[in-house]
Amino acid sequence: MAEPFHTATGVVDSRRVLLLEVLDADGFTAWSECVAESLPTYSPETVDTCWFALSKWIVPIVLDARFESAAEVHDALDQRVRGNRMARAAIEMSAWALESSHRGIPLAALLVEGSGTARNLTIAPRQFVETGIALGIHETPESLADRATKEASAGYRRVKLKVSPARDVEFVRAVRSALGPDIPLTVDANCSYDDADAGHIVALRNLDELGLSMIEQPLAYDDLVHHANLQRLLATPVCLDESITGTASVEQMLVLGSARIVNLKPGRVGGFRESLSIHDLCADSSIPVWCGGMLETGIGRAYNVALASLPGFTEPGDLSPSSRYWQRDIVVQPWTMDSTGRVRVPLDRPGIGVDVDEALVDDITVRRAVFTAK
Numbered sequence: 001m002a003e004p005f006h007t008a009t010g011v012v013d014s015r016r017v018l019l020l021e022v023l024d025a026d027g028f029t030a031w032s033e034c035v036a037e038s039l040p041t042y043s044p045e046t047v048d049t050c051w052f053a054l055s056k057w058i059v060p061i062v063l064d065a066r067f068e069s070a071a072e073v074h075d076a077l078d079q080r081v082r083g084n085r086m087a088r089a090a091i092e093m094s095a096w097a098l099e100s101s102h103r104g105i106p107l108a109a110l111l112v113e114g115s116g117t118a119r120n121l122t123i124a125p126r127q128f129v130e131t132g133i134a135l136g137i138h139e140t141p142e143s144l145a146d147r148a149t150k151e152a153s154a155g156y157r158r159v160k161l162k163v164s165p166a167r168d169v170e171f172v173r174a175v176r177s178a179l180g181p182d183i184p185l186t187v188d189a190n191c192s193y194d195d196a197d198a199g200h201i202v203a204l205r206n207l208d209e210l211g212l213s214m215i216e217q218p219l220a221y222d223d224l225v226h227h228a229n230l231q232r233l234l235a236t237p238v239c240l241d242e243s244i245t246g247t248a249s250v251e252q253m254l255v256l257g258s259a260r261i262v263n264l265k266p267g268r269v270g271g272f273r274e275s276l277s278i279h280d281l282c283a284d285s286s287i288p289v290w291c292g293g294m295l296e297t298g299i300g301r302a303y304n305v306a307l308a309s310l311p312g313f314t315e316p317g318d319l320s321p322s323s324r325y326w327q328r329d330i331v332v333q334p335w336t337m338d339s340t341g342r343v344r345v346p347l348d349r350p351g352i353g354v355d356v357d358e359a360l361v362d363d364i365t366v367r368r369a370v371f372t373a374k
Helices: 047-063 071-078 085-103 107-114 116-121 141-153 169-179 198-207 224-233 247-256 272-284 298-308 358-364
Strands: 005-007 010-012 018-023 029-034 128-130 133-135 159-162 185-188 214-216 238-240 261-264 289-291 342-344
Touching: 018 047, 018 085, 029 047, 029 085, 029 298, 047 071, 047 085, 071 085, 071 272, 085 107, 085 272, 107 116, 107 272, 107 298, 116 272, 133 141, 141 159, 141 169, 159 169, 169 185, 169 198, 198 224, 224 238, 224 247, 247 272, 261 272, 272 289, 272 298, 289 298
Parallel strands: 133 159, 159 185, 185 214, 214 238, 238 261, 261 289
Antiparallel strands: 005 010, 018 029, 128 342
16 A cells, blocks of 8 residues: 555555456456455455355356346345355446446446436436545644645545544544634544443544534444434434445434435445445435445446446545555556546446556466356
8 A cells, every 4th residue: 555544443554455357258358346355344254255255156156147237136146145245246346347348338327327316317427526535543633634734735525534532532623623614524433432431422522513524433333223322412414334234224224313424335235236226215315425435446446436426426435546545556547636626437438447457467466266157
């Protein structure tokens, strides 16, 4: 990585990446990325569990199958594999890329067709998507404030701060003071607070007074009830990330009142079919949605940018340019951001809109498996 990234769950300075190159019977190729991490800190899935799940269960399901559309892949996998959403998403999302290549349209345009909300509005995908930046935990409030000021000056539409107990209120207060009241500021706790701890509740109430756009995933990943109790205490919208694993969890969130904003990561929910369902449900329920990131390479970033071009994505996403994360990205056209904090959606070509630097991928690959249809 270009620099270490410090969150409540640890420090990341490099990433093991699981890529798929999928070739169909007509000769079309799509690259996709499994977003699982090396350790089960964010999700129960890891690079190694996904490798196993793909090899043993998921690839065999699709290898000799015929699908009339990418949307059918979700059902085929859902009927035979429970959970393993990140592994399933890697295959499922590649099918959407293949279909868009077959039809000669950009991936973003195909996703518009797949969204009932977008179809009803009869709109085209956005040409640009707004991007925000996520800043890791710093050693001092002053260093974090300096970094936030620098990034806001670069044009980012929103600044997100990673926080954890004891590294929260003073840090966020310093950034708010440095940025002023007009730049959207959010915090992401990655499940690090406990509402049974009085000190944690005091800290969250103090954060509530700092003019934040949202407080992301403050409590446990599997707890919608306590998030609902917390949301009733706070004026600031709670945003759920790890808790959102599919449409059903959004429905539960709405019934309980657990949050007012959703961070949608397609890899976390099993791919695009489920992402479109969540997008449409949130749009119908007036719940803002934004596209989160999992430290993807330029391949995974392409899928996120296409999804974020849908109309329900009304908040800036974690769609920073390649140089924010990687010393060298694995796509030929690294992702860039203009001076107004926008990333261009590649609408001028079919598929995901970027070419993979296959020579670099070959050079850094340490493990490979090939699966061939009968």
